[in-house]
Amino acid sequence: MEEKYIICEDSLEGIFTAVYDAYALREKHEHIHLLTEEEDNYRLFAVYLHSQPDLVKTNKVIKTLRSRLGNEVYLALCQAAASFYADKAEAVYKTITDGITSGRGRRTMDDLKNPYVARTHELARRTANEAHKEIEFLRFGELEKGVLYAKIGPENNVMPFIMPHFADRLSPENFLIYDEKRNLFGVHPAGKEWYMVSDAAGAEACIETEPVWSDRELRYRGLFTLFHDAIAIDARRNTRLQQQMVPLRFQSYMVEFRSK
Amino acid sequence: MEIRIAPQMSLMDKLKILTDAARFDVSCSSSGSSRQNDGKGIGNTLAAGICHSFAADGRCISLLKILFTNECIYDCRYCINRRSNDVARASFTPDEVCELTMEFYRRNYIEGLFLSSGILYSPNYTMELICETVYRLRTLHRFQGYIHVKAIPGADPLLIQRAGYLADRMSVNLEMATAQGLREMAPNKHRSNILRPMRQIQNGIEQNRNEITLYKHAPRFCEAGQSTQMVIGALPESDYQIMSVAENLYDKFSLKRVYYSAFVNVNEDKDLPAPAAGPPLLREHRLYQADWLLRFYDFKVDELLTEKRPNFNLAIDPKADWAVRHLEQFPIEINRADYRSLLRIPGVGVKSARRIVAVRRFGSLTFEDLKRMGVVLKRALYFITCGGRMMYPTKLEEEYIVRNLAGQDPAGKGEKLFRMTDGTLYRQMSLADYGVQTYSQPTAGAAI
Numbered sequence: 001m002e003e004k005y006i007i008c009e010d011s012l013e014g015i016f017t018a019v020y021d022a023y024a025l026r027e028k029h030e031h032i033h034l035l036t037e038e039e040d041n042y043r044l045f046a047v048y049l050h051s052q053p054d055l056v057k058t059n060k061v062i063k064t065l066r067s068r069l070g071n072e073v074y075l076a077l078c079q080a081a082a083s084f085y086a087d088k089a090e091a092v093y094k095t096i097t098d099g100i101t102s103g104r105g106r107r108t109m110d111d112l113k114n115p116y117v118a119r120t121h122e123l124a125r126r127t128a129n130e131a132h133k134e135i136e137f138l139r140f141g142e143l144e145k146g147v148l149y150a151k152i153g154p155e156n157n158v159m160p161f162i163m164p165h166f167a168d169r170l171s172p173e174n175f176l177i178y179d180e181k182r183n184l185f186g187v188h189p190a191g192k193e194w195y196m197v198s199d200a201a202g203a204e205a206c207i208e209t210e211p212v213w214s215d216r217e218l219r220y221r222g223l224f225t226l227f228h229d230a231i232a233i234d235a236r237r238n239t240r241l242q243q244q245m246v247p248l249r250f251q252s253y254m255v256e257f258r259s260k
Numbered sequence: 261m262e263i264r265i266a267p268q269m270s271l272m273d274k275l276k277i278l279t280d281a282a283r284f285d286v287s288c289s290s291s292g293s294s295r296q297n298d299g300k301g302i303g304n305t306l307a308a309g310i311c312h313s314f315a316a317d318g319r320c321i322s323l324l325k326i327l328f329t330n331e332c333i334y335d336c337r338y339c340i341n342r343r344s345n346d347v348a349r350a351s352f353t354p355d356e357v358c359e360l361t362m363e364f365y366r367r368n369y370i371e372g373l374f375l376s377s378g379i380l381y382s383p384n385y386t387m388e389l390i391c392e393t394v395y396r397l398r399t400l401h402r403f404q405g406y407i408h409v410k411a412i413p414g415a416d417p418l419l420i421q422r423a424g425y426l427a428d429r430m431s432v433n434l435e436m437a438t439a440q441g442l443r444e445m446a447p448n449k450h451r452s453n454i455l456r457p458m459r460q461i462q463n464g465i466e467q468n469r470n471e472i473t474l475y476k477h478a479p480r481f482c483e484a485g486q487s488t489q490m491v492i493g494a495l496p497e498s499d500y501q502i503m504s505v506a507e508n509l510y511d512k513f514s515l516k517r518v519y520y521s522a523f524v525n526v527n528e529d530k531d532l533p534a535p536a537a538g539p540p541l542l543r544e545h546r547l548y549q550a551d552w553l554l555r556f557y558d559f560k561v562d563e564l565l566t567e568k569r570p571n572f573n574l575a576i577d578p579k580a581d582w583a584v585r586h587l588e589q590f591p592i593e594i595n596r597a598d599y600r601s602l603l604r605i606p607g608v609g610v611k612s613a614r615r616i617v618a619v620r621r622f623g624s625l626t627f628e629d630l631k632r633m634g635v636v637l638k639r640a641l642y643f644i645t646c647g648g649r650m651m652y653p654t655k656l657e658e659e660y661i662v663r664n665l666a667g668q669d670p671a672g673k674g675e676k677l678f679r680m681t682d683g684t685l686y687r688q689m690s691l692a693d694y695g696v697q698t699y700s701q702p703t704a705g706a707a708i
């Protein structure tokens with residue numbers, strides 16, 4: 001039997017649509033595979049199909065996942081789909097088929113003996129960890145009109161997982177988070193719902209120009225940097241541990257390290 | 261209230277002095293409260309707490325940890341701010357503390373405020389300043405983030421109660437494990453003055469719990485509980501004494517956390533220890549690990565230490581130490597053992613023990629499965645079987661296992677071991693012992 005490869009967009013919508021398309025083929029799942037990128041070396045005796053992201057199909061898949069597998073599994077699948085590893089689409093797809101055919105439902109993620117489930121678990125954990133790190137280490141600066149602005153550069157697409165946290169915490173604030181690796185903005189207008197926009201032109205402006213900070217901004221950066229230095233106990237100095245706890249790729253976005 | 265504070269100093273200078281002065285309080289946790297934003301102000305809290313940065317000593321920065329003032333009428337021997345020291349003095353105004361908290365919080369620098377203080381004029385005067393500051397934060401600024409305040413020993417119970425309704429967490433530092441030690445180190449403090457507010461806060465929390473069951477919207481009193489701290493290594497107290505006190509504090513005072521602070525001889529006091537290699541960080545680390553065993557692994561102090569063997573083996577962690585002295589209880593069969601026994605295996609943490617129980621329902625587990633579940637096999641392998649087999653043939657023999665485990669311990673790595681008279685293997689202590697470690701307080705999921 002020939003193998004079929006479905007190539008889909010690298011997004012939650014893209015992956016879930018491809019899962020829908022895979023089911024629609026009504027063939028054995030073991031011969032169908034999902035990819036988010038074109039392969040360099042096409043395999044002989046393999047069929048390549050292209051799947052276009054589709055909101056209606058995506059929503060159908062989401063509805064099925066939530067009712068058949070429960071919200072917790074659904075969240076893990078979303079986190080895995082946001083991973084930057086190339087095999088995520090396949091892992092997510094095969095985890096879904098495993099959960100649905102086995103009827104394990106809410107306990108799907110416990111089946112760690114299944115390599116796809118184990119992989120989905122691993123990818124979801126990495127995304128969740130990185131989202132948590134951004135919640136810890138992301139730094140806002142205040143722009144001219146009081147709008148808060150933060151720039152991040154995460155490996156995985158963590159935006160959808162960090163926006164709810166900040167939207168609750170900073171509910172009376174206007175804020176903007178910019179993921180410079182994906183040209184993606186998380187936007188929160190004070191007191192309203194948050195949303196995401198992917199905006200290449202806006203992104204360019206963000207990369208090219210240093211934002212215009214408010215007058216007070218430098219004062220608080222200075223104060224915090226001072227606090228950060230003063231709180232350390234010299235007799236316990238341990239910069240190796242510090243670096244282990246705050247990896248360098250986060251430090252370059254943080255005021256207290258950047259000023260060094 | 262009338263506030264008598266000299267305004268002339270800049271906020272920069274004050275922050276420098278009052279952060280410096282607050283460094284030795286180890287607590288920085290922002291955990292224990294779970295509160296959503298109500299839409300009327302800024303802030304929320306998460307049960308697990310959040311760290312926002314790490315200082316050059318590797319310790320987490322979660323809260324804006326400052327003293328309100330470093331003026332003090334007392335003269336504690338271990339404290340840099342004591343009356344008899346000639347150091348630069350400063351005091352914030354309540355509004356300055358509010359400004360720093362709000363502006364740092366908006367920028368995601370901090371999770372909230374940890375306000376402690378030297379004793380200015382009197383315990384009551386100081387406690388009132390703390391209350392006033394936190395009151396302004398909660399009402400004027402509608403701040404809903406995390407607040408931890410010190411209860412000043414000797415302050416009026418009414419002031420302590422007032423603070424408890426504004427703060428998420430309160431703490432009174434026990435300072436020394438024994439009453440005798442406290443007399444020696446802090447002549448102006450009395451054990452009873454410390455235990456009294458501790459008891460009051462405990463009762464307040466319990467009462468509040470009843471109020472909340474009756475009326476869901478009752479105001480919260482110290483929702484995140486109370487904590488305390490002991491200085492380690494200034495006096496010759498044993499680990500057994502220290503851990504027994506900690507156990508008592510957990511059991512009888514319902515404390516959320518006990519912190520241990522390796523003594524740093526800041527005042528160059530000739531009668532107190534000043535190890536050339538720095539503060540006893542490795543000992544502090546072992547105490548934190550043991551504390552973890554009390555709180556999450558269902559251990560009792562009497563299982564870990566005895567009068568005859570009153571100190572932890574620095575070479576390996578307290579759980580491994582316990583295991584090698586109870587080899588008759590091992591190996592444990594992963595596919596059958598109950599949850600509590602799983603928790604006692606070195607290399608199996610709370611998370612992996614839970615996962616083992618959940619996953620083995622689908623079929624029996626292999627070593628490969630265990631690895632995927634986060635079990636640290638190179639530590640666990642001496643103590644477990646999977647389907648009746650050990651991972652590879654190994655000796656169930658104390659000395660052999662200790663040598664191997666000590667070689668892997670991030671804190672005790674590559675150290676020489678020697679034998680004590682009671683037969684225990686100890687690590688050879690060297691000057692480098694205390695200066696070079698790269699460990700931190702264990703975190704919730706860590707396997708120990």
Ligand code: SF4
Nearest residue numbers: 332334336339342378
């Ligand atoms: S009461 Fe003692 S420990 Fe506290 S600030 Fe004063 S001298 Fe220091």
